[in-house]
Amino acid sequence: MDFLDFHHHKQNKTGIYNLNLSEVIPQGNFSAGLHPKDISENWKSDFDKIKEISLSKNCLAIGECGLDGLINIDENLQNEIFQNHISWAEEIKKPIIIHCVRRFSQILHYKKAKVPLVIHGFNKKENIGKELLEAGFYLSFGKAGLDNLSLQKLIKDFPVQKMFLETDDADFDIAELYEKVSEIKSISLENLKTQIWENLENVVNYG
Template sequence: MILTDTHTHLYYEQDAIKRAGLIQRCRKNGIDRLFLPNVDAASVAQVYDLVNVHPDMCFPMLGLHPCSVKEGWKDELAIIRESKQQHKIYAIGEIGIDLYWDKTTLGIQVQAFKQQIAWAKELKLPIVIHCRDAFNEVFEVLEQEQDENLRGIFHCFTGNAEQAQKVISLGFYLGIGGVVTYKNAGLDKILPSIDLSHIVLETDSPYLTPVPHRGKPNESSYLIYIAQKVAEVYQTDIQTVATITTANSKQIFGV
């Protein structure tokens, strides 16, 4: 069984011994593929450091997180764009719009989002979208930019059934994480109406820790709990979930 964590910030852990433990627990639970999004120019080196140590299981993505789109964002983007030449990358991400923390930056968030979508099209790469309190704003951009080269993952999907179908209609996959294990989140009611061929699994570690470890820092090895819950929701076995969602990730990332 091979599980794929399509979105993890495992590189945040800088202690070599603790990080080795995180990787070891992943391998023990069959999580053998980790896709790493940076969040700003400074975190690019952290992503690459982990990729260099574990090239067989760690795959880099590059982008400017919407919460990092502030004064000087164009300079940040230039640095990130230049750094992509150091490694093969597998997606542009995470990118998008976040209106939870700061609504005043919406204009420049949209500019940065569109510029990075253009990069992805130029490089023929998928995008990985961060969307918080901004579904309509994100979807407006996606509809404007829609063409045969626009594809990717709607990271940390927590929307309703109608929103899920809109995402799928544009050819995007739904990133399902720890929220699916939360009792009142409602994702377990929505997913049965969505075929497994449209979802991928993720942890977003160290955030959004699944039950039974909710309240503690998340880690990629906990993807096993997300996969188990998804299997329960779809009334199937974890092997089937692993096979289909990993195949979906290979379809998206090309690896």
């Protein structure tokens, strides 16, 4: 069994490939969404395209999409577009992969969505992580899990049934992160692997 890389940007990995809108639909599993930084005046036609390609069977999730407090894109517009992604995901019954930078309190308002919500690349404070968990979100941890001590503290207590692991756009071997997390959580590598695959099953076939 391969290591599942929940969110990545390289087509040769096992997991969910984050598709670029200019690309053709790949053979493997992917997600499609409008990253807040890619919001332009053409967002409506971009979003129509996302709707179309996300109907593919191997499109496992909508995203990454979300809210980013560090970019120069109107926040109301970011919220409107994020809400559009959620409504669409609810319609086609697919989970959402969320990009969130400095907007966690706003993201919490979306907890009532009727689809599984996964925050990718989570590397913030323990209390924020716990709050998101209580609100029902899944968290996906990336490279920071290898050496960020406060994040490792969160991972230690975080239910393995609610987590994913990912490389995102970083260049490292996902196996290293699985080893680190299995060590932190004192569970076997095999159990961790199996559970993360099961988590994918659960978010993709929720309902």
